[in-house]
């Protein structure tokens with residue numbers, strides 16, 4: 001279980017480009033900003049590096065969406081909501097090197113990726129999706145069906161990208177090395193970077209597979225059952241192992257799917273940790289004389305006894321009617337705040353009774369007002385009133 005920032009920034013703001021930016025503008029903006037975040041370029045302590053890493057992940061997420069025509073269109077129309085179930089990469093769970101090799105052709109640095117790597121085939125990337133839960137579902141835990149899209153290996157070519165029966169040939173751009181020398185910073189440096197044509201592989205397919213056009217991937221719609229544990233909090237994620245993208249070459253293990261939880265607003269209750277808050281209106285007579293109130297809880301109706309002389313705003317705690325703790329299962333409380341409502345319409349008889357009551361009223365016995373009048377007396381005896389203009 002892990003947390004994430006629930007408030008995502010606007011992707012165009014993140015990259016610092018306008019809404020009408022071209023694909024090329026977006027690529028350049030991403031490259032310029034992402035390279036500033038590279039650990040080798042960040043000056044300062046571990047905190048500065050951590051901040052840069054978070055920034056780099058945010059940039060990469062923005063770039064993933066805005067560089068993809070379909071995702072960008074959905075984002076433009078519906079905002080972050082429009083991307084639910086699209087099978088976005090979960091950068092928050094990825095290391096720096098993974099993201100750098102993912103975007104090696106744009107960033108021009110392979111990280112540990114490319115041909116020189118000896119770690120063996122890379123594990124599949126993690127994906128993220130989200131679900132919205134009601135408080136009732138949080139209270140009891142719930143099986144939920146997740147629907148999302150991911151990129152799987154193409155069936156026809158088994159992920160190779162080559163048309164069946166054809167092979168690969170050395171990349172003509174890098175001559176099979178997977179790396180090219182490129183001058184950067186206005187020609188001041190010669191940097192060796194991943195080959196933009198073969199993305200560092202050194203070879204390319206002779207004839208692209210007709211189904212996936214050489215990408216080796218195809219979009220697949222998945223449905224997965226997850227058991228959401230009782231007591232889960234907004235922003236936490238349920239990890240579904242092995243439901244991310246396939247590993248490199250189809251040999252390495254799949255990535256995971258992280259399903260982030262959101263809470264649907266409840267018409268009655270507000271959640272604070274494992275406690276729930278409820279506002280219950282009561283009448284002046286109920287507050288003054290005491291009453292037994294019918295109150296709703298997530299677990300069915302209940303009664304709350306309020307004593308005579310209850311003040312407006314007072315909070316009563318009903319034990320064990322809140323949400324279960326994620327770890328211990330122990331339930332929080334239901335906090336009921338009573339609010340005294342002043343009648344706006346009274347019958348003739350009610351008004352008459354209240355006027356009778358008012359005649360007998362001795363304001364000085366009311367606890368709140370006694371304090372107030374004492375404060376006023378004290379105030380006038382100890383301070384000089386300000387001059388009026």
Ligand SMILES: [Zn+2]
Pocket residue numbers: 154155156157158159160161162209210211212213214215216217
């Ligand atoms: Zn294919």
Ligand SMILES: [Zn+2]
Pocket residue numbers: 171172173174175176177178179195196197198199200201202203
């Ligand atoms: Zn190449």
